[in-house]
Amino acid sequence: MAEAHNPLAQFEIKTLIPIHIGGVDASFTNSAAFMVASVVCVSALMILSVRSRALVPGRWQLLAELAYSFIAKMLTDTVGKEGRPYFPLVFSIFMFVLFGNMLGMLPYTFTYTSHLAVTFAMAAFVFVLVTVVAIAKHGMKFFSFFLPHGVPIAMAPLLIPIEIISYLSRPVSLSVRLFANMMAGHTLLKVLGGFVLPLGIFGVVPVLGLVAVSGLELLIAFLQAYIFTILTCIYINDAVHLH
Amino acid sequence: MGLAYRIATELVAAVGVGGLIGYGIDRWLETRPWCMIVFTLLGFAAGMLNIFRITRGYGYAAGYRAQDETKSGDNAP
Numbered sequence: 001m002a003e004a005h006n007p008l009a010q011f012e013i014k015t016l017i018p019i020h021i022g023g024v025d026a027s028f029t030n031s032a033a034f035m036v037a038s039v040v041c042v043s044a045l046m047i048l049s050v051r052s053r054a055l056v057p058g059r060w061q062l063l064a065e066l067a068y069s070f071i072a073k074m075l076t077d078t079v080g081k082e083g084r085p086y087f088p089l090v091f092s093i094f095m096f097v098l099f100g101n102m103l104g105m106l107p108y109t110f111t112y113t114s115h116l117a118v119t120f121a122m123a124a125f126v127f128v129l130v131t132v133v134a135i136a137k138h139g140m141k142f143f144s145f146f147l148p149h150g151v152p153i154a155m156a157p158l159l160i161p162i163e164i165i166s167y168l169s170r171p172v173s174l175s176v177r178l179f180a181n182m183m184a185g186h187t188l189l190k191v192l193g194g195f196v197l198p199l200g201i202f203g204v205v206p207v208l209g210l211v212a213v214s215g216l217e218l219l220i221a222f223l224q225a226y227i228f229t230i231l232t233c234i235y236i237n238d239a240v241h242l243h
Numbered sequence: 244m245g246l247a248y249r250i251a252t253e254l255v256a257a258v259g260v261g262g263l264i265g266y267g268i269d270r271w272l273e274t275r276p277w278c279m280i281v282f283t284l285l286g287f288a289a290g291m292l293n294i295f296r297i298t299r300g301y302g303y304a305a306g307y308r309a310q311d312e313t314k315s316g317d318n319a320p
Contacts, residue, residue, distance in 0.1 A: 165261045165282070166289035173256035173293075177248055227249070 007190035011114055011183065031112045038099035038112075046095075067095070071229065078233040082240045089129075090236075093122065094229040101182065101221030105214070113224075114182035116175060123175035126232050134239035145242060174231055181224050185217045249297060254290040261286015 017028040045067075049060035057065055071091045075083045083090075097113060104111025112118050134142045146163040147156055192213060195206040265282030269275045 161282070161285050162289045162292060165257060165264065165286050166293055168264070169253070169257040169260040169286070169289060169293070172260055173249075173252045176256055177252040180252065181248065 007187045007194065010110070010186060010190060013115075030110045031115060031118065034100070034103060034110045034112050035096075035118075038096060038103055041099055041103070042095040067091075074230060075233055078230065079237045079240060083233070083236060086236050090229060090232055093126070093232055094225055097122075097178065097228050098222065098225035101225055102218075104182065104186065105218060105221060111182055111186055113178055114186055116179045119175035119179045120171065122228075123171040126174070126235060127171035130235045130239040133236070134242060137240065138242050142242065170235065174228065178224050178228055181220055185213075185220055189213060189217065246297070250294050253293045253297065254287075257290030257293055258283060258286045261289060 014030045015027040016030060016033060019026045019028060045060070046064050049058075049064040052058065052061065054061060068091070071094055072087065075087055075090055079086070100111065100113040100118075103109050104113065134145075146160050146167070148159065148163070151159055189210065192206050192210050196203040196210070199206065262279060262283045264286075265279035268278040268282070272278070
């Protein structure tokens with residue numbers, strides 16, 4: 001990687017197949033390529049591993065079943081029985097984010113979750129969906145959401161804007177958290193990697209650091225996918241139950 | 244560590260959203276800079292409110308009632 005010493009060069013979007021539809025740049029980029037790769041990986045894992053339908057699962061089938069029951073349990077714990085219709089969405093989000101993070105940990109790959117455009121698109125989709133579900137289920141009662149219980153009416157002009165900002169900040173914090181974690185982690189790895197060769201024999205020290213940080217990054221890759229998913233569950237719970 | 248990240252981003256996001264709303268209203272009504280100042284402060288309040296809710300275990304819900312009621316209801320078969 002001698003050609004790219006800039007720690008931020010790894011986040012560059014490169015056009016692979018230029019596509020322009022009506023003046024809109026819809027080119028197939030390296031980011032899109034890795035999204036396709038992760039979707040293919042997830043589909044392959046879920047379809048191929050359960051093909052044998054063994055009563056005693058093999059290694060791959062066990063992995064797929066664990067992923068399934070992990071998300072199913074998370075959803076029933078936070079939302080309850082009413083959360084069942086949202087399972088495909090939540091499961092897809094979890095697998096997409098997890099595989100994006102994990103594929104990004106392989107050398108020479110691109111991490112699409114390290115781009116705010118990608119994470120914000122996902123968070124905005126969840127946000128709009130949750131709002132639409134809440135309005136569809138509860139009608140105008142949804143707007144009582146913005147005035148907490150037992151608040152004197154004189155406080156309403158101050159509290160309603162605060163609640164609305166607090167509600168609108170959900171997709172922002174959801175997307176910024178994932179993006180910032182991924183971006184910071186990969187930049188840190190690259191910066192540490194840049195120290196190895198110039199230090200000569202003392203380059204062992206940053207290599208040890210790299211090993212440790214890589215392990216930490218694997219943990220963060222899983223943790224951030226988990227947090228993104230559980231917050232989606234919590235938002236769905238708010239929309240469905242609207243206390 | 245996950246909790247710390249959540250709290251930090253929550254505050255930044257709320258202040259940012261508040262500032263952006265203020266900026267938008269300012270551009271619309273040409274009242275620069277007053278709305279932006281007011282809404283940034285409101286955003287700060289909203290961020291603090293979010294942090295308070297996370298740390299007290301209220302979840303992210305707007306509205307002050309704890310989530311325990313709905314949860315215990317759900318777990319019953």
